């Protein structure tokens with residue numbers, strides 16, 4: 001619920017994921033027009049920023065109904081002004097107390113960044129923005145690390161969450177404890193979301 005505490009919002013989000021994992025969602029199959037209509041005015045209690053990966057549909061993995069969460073998805077959950085502005089709107093105008101950045105195992109965007117850095121070739125077009133934004137996480141882990149992909153995925157979640165915590169319009173409410181920014185990791189094999197920031 002908008003205006004609630006970050007802690008309660010996180011508990012709601014994670015309990016939705018447990019329903020999804022257990023195979024007993026209460027909203028998962030209710031994708032009818034009636035459910036959409038019943039949502040009335042939106043009162044979302046969380047905003048989730050995730051990857052575009054087709055295996056990670058955010059409303060489904062958190063078992064959320066219409067009107068419950070705002071969702072933003074970009075390749076590798078990379079930030080840009082539109083993403084930050086959208087989160088600022090949700091927090092500032094809709095009173096949402098929780099922002100979750102959700103990465104996932106075997107992320108293609110992070111994998112492509114590892115490949116680009118190894119090959120020394122920066123992609124063209126706007127794809128370069130994704131690689132540029134993910135590259136620091138990969139380089140912090142180190143290209144020589146045998147687990148670079150898995151570790152860089154986690155590092156990139158934390159870096160993205162950290163960037164949002166100091167965002168111009170989010171830093172105030174985050175500092176005051178009215179809003180929390182957390183980082184999660186989705187396991188493609190089990191469907192579970194683990195909280196990794198704060199761990």
Ligand SMILES: [Zn+2]
Nearest residue numbers: 051053107108
């Ligand atoms: Zn991904």
